Amino acid sequence: MTDPNTLSPLDLDTPDKTFLDANELVINMGPQHPATHGVLRVILRLDGEKVMGLECVIGYLHRGVEKIAENRTYTMFNPYVDRMDYVAAVSNGLGYCEAVEKLLNVEAPARAQYIRVILTELNRIASHQLWLGTHALDIGAITPLFYTFRDREEILKIFEKYCGARLTTHAFRIGGLQYESYDGFEKDVRNFVNFVKPKIDEYEELLTTNRIWLERTKGVGVISGPDAIALGVTGPVLRASGVKWDIRKALPYANYKNFDFEIPTGQSGDTYDRYLVRMVEMRQSLRIVEQAVEGIPEGPIMAKVPKVIKPAVGEIYHSIEAPKGELGYFIVSDGSTQPYRIRVRPPSFVNLQALDVMCRGQLVADVIAVIGTLDIVLGEVDR
């Protein structure tokens, strides 16, 4: 299934002809299962231990974020976006603020942009660290979890010092920032960069050449580049399949074009490549943070945005590279203070769709590894 033209829907979702075969076993995993990272329910069709197909049942965490948006003003809706991908709340906020700014046709001042980039990239590292810890835990290595959480704590401390919140930060405002960076912000960030660099080596020491880790991840959950594109998979999962595409480079937003960084790609598109891609991404994020913290200019942190945000009639689609993939906001304005419709394009939701393709022909234990490697957050899948 390498040519996307042959990727017919029959291959994806219709039950196999052998569905009523006596050898098939249907097993239900979740919604309360320690390895589904939340309330994901997976119905597995098994032949022995081999997965013949699976279906995801989602929606257990559905809160109707898009409906809420239609009943709030633009400003009021800002904190809600943090609750979608609560692991990378800053990225969500960045996407939303930039989308509304674009709709208003304003641009955040340079200083605000730099601080935004620093926080967003720190958040990307935090998200990847959380992913690594839980993913390794699913595969049975318990120690990386504690290492990553120890280091993630340092990022959360910076967030807390900056805006008072650790997880759902609500760090940005439409038009810029609400808070000026605190005294010693640059120093904290520099210290963190120096602190975490050897720590990432430490994670790699534990896993990258670990025989069992290699056996558990190599060749598991393979998805080819064309398949990944056809399924709309984005983020590290797409890059691990060999497609060198990152919105930060392809359609630069914020001020990413000022920074020098690489886009890591993998070749085989298996779980191990996705692991490596994310490890490199963490280092690249550190590179961006280093450059950004050196170049923070002086100046205002808030653009001229009216107190009551009332964009003209029109619609806009804006997307950013969240830690999980392409996070897009499609905003329709009817000229009032409330958005007429906000559609969130959640990366986890779309990536999760690929689970079926990635798990076919693998073993049950691999399903757990693949769910881990997709790096889904159910808050974002269900919204």
Place this chain on the structure above:
Amino acid sequence: MIAKLKGEYGSGIEPLTYLGQNYMVVDRSLIPELLQVLRNEEQFDYCVDLTAVHYPKREKQFDVVWVLYSFARNERIRVKTLIAEGETLPSSIPVWATANWLEREVFDMFGIKFDGHPDLKRILLPDGWKGHPLRKDYGILQQDNEWVQINLGIESGQ
């Protein structure tokens, strides 16, 4: 590209730009063919998103929007079509496999049916739920009380 498509399909396509973002409003009847053309000839190989907007006051109540991206051209485009209540659209799963869940979500939230979808059922809401919450006539506090009472055993979810 727009000009070429315009030349081919004539009045069925209306190319527009807002704040530097291109989109086109396409007649419903042209949708199946146009999506194929965009995918195969214009290299829009990545379907970013598929969603809908409800305008209850209009005759054709729904906007259905495809957000497409082309890796080769590094370009994003939106395709928009207007349909009325009860009208169906052809499923675009044969064009982009990713449309599967996206179409299910649109069905779930707006009640727009897609012909040829292999498994068109609710995705986020429970299967037996009544109503399509993202329609404008569905209040924010409204819910399927009957479902809640039967399945959760409580008076109300509020």
Place this chain on the structure above:
Amino acid sequence: MNPPVATPFFFYLLSGIMLIGGVLVITRKNAVHSALALITTLLAQAALYLMLYAPFVAGVQIILYAGGIMVLFLFVIMLISIERTMKERQFNKQWLVGMIAAASLGGLFISVYTTSTKGQVLFPEGRMAYGEAQNTQMIAALLFDRSTGMYMFAFEIASLLLLVAIIGAVVMSKKRI
């Protein structure tokens, strides 16, 4: 060496356990219960071997039968639907023939015992030829030694037979080799 403690008592105890276990094996409806009863029987048998000053045989009995074969048995039985087997009628139509066969076998044992021992005591005071301390070594000598070994050929034939059985099992279970 100190004399063994309460030999007749343990003999009767173990024999009783064995008999009860054996009866349970064929009367329980639940296959897993039957298998567990069989394991009990086999363990009691191992203990009887110990009483016969044959610790090596006892150890092998435990490892092979109780620890190995019966685990594989249970492995298969566990996956069988119990609800269905519980409903099945247990004694089939040959029970009469079976009873007769068992009775005649028992009669044979009794007659052999009565004619051969001719009123001798059940537990003679004599010791076994191979004492406990050297049991393993003696068995080895009996099997393999050049001068004293007499079962070498039989042993090798038995292992060959097992090899054939293993290959047969592999051939039968594998669809294509």
Place this chain on the structure above:
Amino acid sequence: MHEFIDYIQSYLKTKDLTPGGDGNIFWATVYILLVFVGLSVAVIAMNWLERKILAHMQVRLGPMRVGPHGLLQPIADAIKLLLKEDIIPSEADAAIFWVAPFMVVLSAFTVFVVVPFGPAHAITDMNIGILFMLGVSSLSVLGIVMAGWASNSHYPLIGALRSSAQMVSYEVAMGLAVVSVIIMTSLNLDGVGSLSMIEIVKQQQAQGMWFIFKFFPLGLVGFVIFAIAMVAETNRAPFDLPEAESELTAGFHTEYSGFRWSLFFLAEYSAMIAVSSIAVTLWLGGWLRPFPNWLNGTTWDLVFSFFPGLTFLFFAAICFFNTVRMPKHPLFKIQTMGLAGFGVVLGLIGLAMFYGPVRERVGDIYWFSAKVAAFMYLYIWYRGTFPRYRFDQLMKVGWKVLLPMGLALLILTAGVGMRTELWAQVQEVLHK
């Protein structure tokens, strides 16, 4: 009363006969009690140590609240478990559900009948010692299978299936490694080997080396095979698939709670100690102190006999060091006193071990326990480092790697053994 004391003293003077071998029922009973109590204490200590060591590997503190440095945590947990409601699921097969944990515990503890803590420190010395150990420890699979089946639930059943398949397949490789050691024991002038645990250790002394170094690298390979197989046998990481919590919640004991669950816990740890003691006996010279033949003589005996006491004094010193480091706050007063008290107890035990008669008799037990403790640390270390194998990979390692290695090892050991000079001498003796 006086006779009784004489009786005890007369036994204390014997140095090479186990109570079982002596036919001495009184002393055998005492030994059984001692081993049982010692084992329970070891499991409790192991529980605390595992949590502490694992915690320190994972940059956290581990239990710190119950008692100084969480020393009383295992006891608190034990009380909690004993007070918990003992739930038997309504759909479960009650009788088997009830029996299964006892089966597991029974097999895990019975094994210790033949474990030689010293030349005279074993409950009994069986002619088939190692066979007995392997046989009885293989019975614990039955208990696990019973538990999994009787729970009448999916996760325990799958856990039990995995567990039994795993244990049965790794037993084969384990057995082959053990047989290679038994071949090594026969390299004496009689040309007769032994299955007796005590005899195996004595042979290592007679041949002048631990069997791990015998026919280098054959002994080492056998040891490695056994060391891998024993981790799989005890269902510990990285072979802890039957209990893989990310896949099967808790495996075969998912439905168990309270006391019955703690029995499984007890059995798991004592099984770990049991297999470790097999490894120690077979490859690492059992109770033998380092270099018994090279550094021999009374002076060296004296030097090495100080080790047990010194170790306890060292632990006591650690306690006192931490007592000083305790926060000087009234809230910590009891904890500080407790830690100091614990240090005093350890110190007194250490001092007692310098007393001549005690010193002479605990040396064996000390060296044996120290070697077993090293294995226990290894277990914890594995758990902190390795991810979990997948089931098919586990089977692949067992059948396609360890089993052929074991077979080759067996043949090579036999071949090399026949080529030694000793064998030539044996042949001469036999042909005369």
